[in-house]
Amino acid sequence: MPVSVGINLLVGLLALLVGFMMFRSLPVLARAGGPVLFPLLSIVIPARNEAGRIAPLLRSLQEQHYKSFEVLVVDDHSTDETAAIAHSFGATVLHNDAIQSGSGKSAACWHGAQHARGQWLLFLDADTALADADSLTKLLGSYRQRGARGILSLQPYHTVHRFYENLSAIFNVIVIVGMNVFTLWKTRFNTAGSFGPCILCNKDDYFLSGGHHKILGAVLDDLALGQAFLDKNLPVRCMGGGGVINFRMYPEGLKTLVEGWCKSFAVGSKSTHPIVMSMIVLWISGAFISTGAFVSSIASLNPAAMALSALLYAAYALQTWRFARRCGNFRKSLFFVYPLLFTFFAVLHVYSLFRAHVLHSVKWKGRKIEV
Structure with missing residues (x-):
C-alpha cells in the first residue's frame, strides 16, 4: 500500500x-403530559416581507390545544401582504416604524416585547411552524420543568422540499455543533448563545438582560441574546426541535440560501x-x-x-x-x-x-x- x-x-x-x-447527540423535548396551566404567553413574530411563509406558522398556532397566548406579529417595514395575512389569522399586528442599525430583527423583537401582556415570551421566526397540536404544551412544560428561568431555545427541524435545499445539510450540522453543548462532554463547554428561530424566556429575565435592545447592532441576534442572558448569570439551554417545531429554510431559491448562510457564518464561528x-x-x-x-x-x-x-x-x-x-x-x-x-x-x-x-x-x- x-x-x-x-x-x-x-x-x-x-x-x-x-x-x-x-x-x-441532539436532545429533543419529551412528550407532553396532561393538561396544565401556564402563565399567559406572548408570542412575538418579527416579520419582514414574509407573506409567502408566515401562514403555516399562524395556522399551526391556531391548532394548538393550549390556548392561553397572544400572537404579536411585528411588521418590519414589509412591502408585501405580511400584515394582511397576519390580520386574517387574528394576530395583533404591530408596526415597527423605528429605523435601527443592524438587520432589523432585534428592533422588531424589542418592539414586540414592549407591547407584550404575557409573563412568558416566545420569539418565533416567521418561517417556522409548530409540528403538532401539543407542541406548545411540550415547550412550555419543558421550560417550567427547568425552573422557568433564562432561555430555552430550540433549533427547528429543517424540512426540505426542493433539491437545492439539500445544500444546507452541512451548514445545519455545523450551526448545531457550533453551539458547544452537543459534544461527547455535553456541558463541559459553555453554550455559544441561543438558537434564534425559537426562543422562550420569562419577561423579567428578558428585561433584566437588556433583551433585544441591548443587541440592536448584532448581526447574529441569537448568539448575542444568549450571551446577554449569560452575562446576567441566567441559564441558556439549547435543544433540537424535532417533533416540536419545524422550518423550511430559504424556499425562495439558491441566491437566498447563499445570502442567508453567508450572513450566519460571517461572524458565527467567533462564538x-x-x-x-x-x-x-x-x-x-x-x-x-x-x-x-x-x-x-x-x-x-x-x-x-x-x-x-x-x-x-x-x-x-x-x-x-x-x-x-x-x-x-x-x-x-x-x-x-x-x-x-x-x-x-x-x-x-x-x-x-x-x-x-x-x-x-x-x-x-x-x-x-x-x-
Whole structure:
C-alpha cells in the first residue's frame, strides 16, 4: 500500500472518530403530559416581507390545544401582504416604524416585547411552524420543568422540499455543533448563545438582560441574546426541535440560501469554543481526506488500499447522513456524493469570510448589513 494512501486513511479514520465526539447527540423535548396551566404567553413574530411563509406558522398556532397566548406579529417595514395575512389569522399586528442599525430583527423583537401582556415570551421566526397540536404544551412544560428561568431555545427541524435545499445539510450540522453543548462532554463547554428561530424566556429575565435592545447592532441576534442572558448569570439551554417545531429554510431559491448562510457564518464561528472548532475543522478536513484516499487507492490499483478506502468513504457518508438527519429530512441518496456537500460548504464559508473581513458587509433581505 502506498505510504500516502496509508496516511490519508489514518487521518480520515481519526477525523471519523472525532466526528462522534463532536456531535454526540441532539436532545429533543419529551412528550407532553396532561393538561396544565401556564402563565399567559406572548408570542412575538418579527416579520419582514414574509407573506409567502408566515401562514403555516399562524395556522399551526391556531391548532394548538393550549390556548392561553397572544400572537404579536411585528411588521418590519414589509412591502408585501405580511400584515394582511397576519390580520386574517387574528394576530395583533404591530408596526415597527423605528429605523435601527443592524438587520432589523432585534428592533422588531424589542418592539414586540414592549407591547407584550404575557409573563412568558416566545420569539418565533416567521418561517417556522409548530409540528403538532401539543407542541406548545411540550415547550412550555419543558421550560417550567427547568425552573422557568433564562432561555430555552430550540433549533427547528429543517424540512426540505426542493433539491437545492439539500445544500444546507452541512451548514445545519455545523450551526448545531457550533453551539458547544452537543459534544461527547455535553456541558463541559459553555453554550455559544441561543438558537434564534425559537426562543422562550420569562419577561423579567428578558428585561433584566437588556433583551433585544441591548443587541440592536448584532448581526447574529441569537448568539448575542444568549450571551446577554449569560452575562446576567441566567441559564441558556439549547435543544433540537424535532417533533416540536419545524422550518423550511430559504424556499425562495439558491441566491437566498447563499445570502442567508453567508450572513450566519460571517461572524458565527467567533462564538464557538476553540476545542469544538478544532474538531469541526478536522471533521470537515476528513471528508476531503477520505475522498482523496479513495481516489488515490483507485489510481494505485492496490486492492487492499481500495477496499479500506472504500470502507472509510462509506463510513463517512453514513456518519454525515446520520448527523444531517438529526437536523432535517435531507435526501439520503445525496450523501453517497457527500464531498459535493462539503465543497459547497467550504466555498460558501470562504465567501462569507471575504464578505466579513474584506468587504465588511453582508446582504440579507434587501439590506446591507455592516459586520
